[in-house]
Amino acid sequence: MDSLAEALLSGATPEQMERTELPETYLAAHTRIEDVDMFRGVEDKDVRKSLRLGHVPMPELAPDEVLVAVMASSINYNTVWSATFEPVSTFGFLERLGRQGGWAARHDQPYHVLGSDASGVIVRVGAGVRRWQVGDHVVTSCVQVDDQQPATHADGMLGSEQRIWGYETNFGGLAHYTVVRASQLLSKPTHLTWEESASTMLTAATSYRMLISDRGARIKQGDIVLIWGATGGLGGFAVQLVKNAGGIPIGVVSSDAKARLLRELGCDVVINRADIGLDSSGPLTPERTVELGKRLGRIIRKEVGEDPHVVFDFIGQATFGISVFVVRRGGSVVTCGSSTGYQHQFDNRYLWMNLKRIIGSHAANLQEQWECNRLFQLGMLVPVLSEVHPLEDVAEAARLVQTNRHTGKVGILGLAPRNGLGVTDPALRERIGAQRLNPFRTVDDAPAPALAG
Structure with a gap:
């Protein structure tokens, strides 16, 4: 484990984390461009053959971005699409994004770090970030938008430069660290564990827009x-x-x-x-x-x-x-x-x-994401997490989703050393009831307070 992760898990202050050197590489679940044609003519496109786990270079932060130490993530079906290179190879997304130049060029790599959900702790902020700081506990929206596009200000999902992070961008959440824009961040619900809060935003907010929003039903x-x-x-x-x-x-x-x-x-x-x-x-x-x-x-x-x-x-x-x-x-x-x-x-x-x-309907804009996340904080929505796997087993977890042998959401631990960590409001969790929070879980791990324990 790198020194920054060790400092975080040992309870370092934000000031101490800022002084701790960033690692040059980090552990991440990713695909490789040389594998794009590996399933051509193959009926069973088994994602366990294409999903790799290894170290990738740490990217530089753009001014409007933050670096999050990922405590947990989860499997979404877009990880299956990426790992089967269908309906299109996601390396095409990265190449087109990279052609914009500037900071976008970082995304065009021979590897693609996957994952469109994460909960964690901010460990670095870009020079242009105003509302977030090192040490904040956050969950991530899966949507990246271009705030200089007029359509984005009407509805973030209408901008032509709207992209799904970790699917149409690089540096996703199935890793020890992830790079996200400040406009993707939401406060982590205080009564949820890392793995519970990492299993909600992509699917819950998508359902929210589909059913509740004035842009849906x-x-x-x-x-x-x-x-x-x-x-x-x-x-x-x-x-x-x-x-x-x-x-x-x-x-x-x-x-x-x-x-x-x-x-x-x-x-x-x-x-x-x-x-x-x-x-x-x-x-x-x-x-x-x-x-x-x-x-x-x-x-x-x-x-x-x-x-x-x-x-x-x-x-x-x-x-x-x-x-x-x-x-x-x-x-x-x-x-x-x-x-x-x-x-x-x-x-x-x-x-x-x-x-x-x-x-x-597609994903949700930031206001819809915020409204949906608020329902979790109020206890009006609860996670549908069914099982949790270590990052080392990410390929097996993705295979469960690919073959529909799961229920609800399948969680992945990142830097969190075990289940049940990250709760900062145990009283609220007790009032809501742990069993109600985990209706699809067969085993409810007792949560531990604060960061990592």
Whole structure:
């Protein structure tokens, strides 16, 4: 372990950390440009073969950036995309970013440090950073924007230079250190552990924008919301947001075990994919789509008496035609991601003749991220972390997500030596209740106070 990490974990003051020399390299999960074609013609693109763990050079900080010592991170599906080099190689993103020159040139490297979630401690700040300082406990937004673009000031997600950090940029969070812009930072919820707080922002804020924001579905009291993949990272937060808004969540899952977890989370109606005969992840024929849509609609109407107002669909190719069919007249399908494929097929007659809407949504702007993070601090949202792995096992953890053998979010410890650290408000944690904070965890590690212990 380098001297700065040792100082941090031993409880050094901010002044002591600033005086401690930065390491020249740091441990990071990354892909290599020479591996881009390794899966060509291969059916099972096993991410364990492409995800490497090793030391990479420490980048220089731009004036508007901070260096965060990563205590924990988590696996998102974009890490799977990066590690399979599909649908496009993310080295193309880095090369295009590097062509801008200046500070952007640092991102164009023969390695790509992955990861779009992190919690940690600021250990360096750039000369232009005003609102953050060394020693602050933070979580990171996954979105980098260009604040000199006019569109960014209307909505950060509309700027053409908006990028997802750790996917479309380098120096991501699955590492001992990460470089982020000051405009990505949010205060870490004080009652959450490092690994809990590192598992929330990408998926929770994405769900928040999709469902709550005026740029998404804008759900309200009484709305019936069908949620595909309801025990996944996005789905688990979608269920909570619908409940908080006074709506009725209907969750679709792939197993009885996941159905039990979803009921414990408070989902009003739980449907197993097998109950509607959806046992394929590929595209459906038009006839089969209508058949499954009618079957699903009958189940929903039997349970709640109406068709759904909103369908929350990040699954994509395998479900999208059914979503368009099953949502009520005048209803909305809100979509992002598409983990089973991007080529969506649906019968446009059910959309246009019934005045339905499709809403495309992507991540969340900083204000939406802040509002979502506030809900965690208030205890109104809780993490859906199911398991935690050391950074050394990052490839195995990513494989779990790739093969859908996980529930909720899969956490990764960075510099944190064990689970349960980082809580600075144990009284609030006790009031909320540790079991409520970990509805998907089989083992709840007792948190330790403060930094690392």
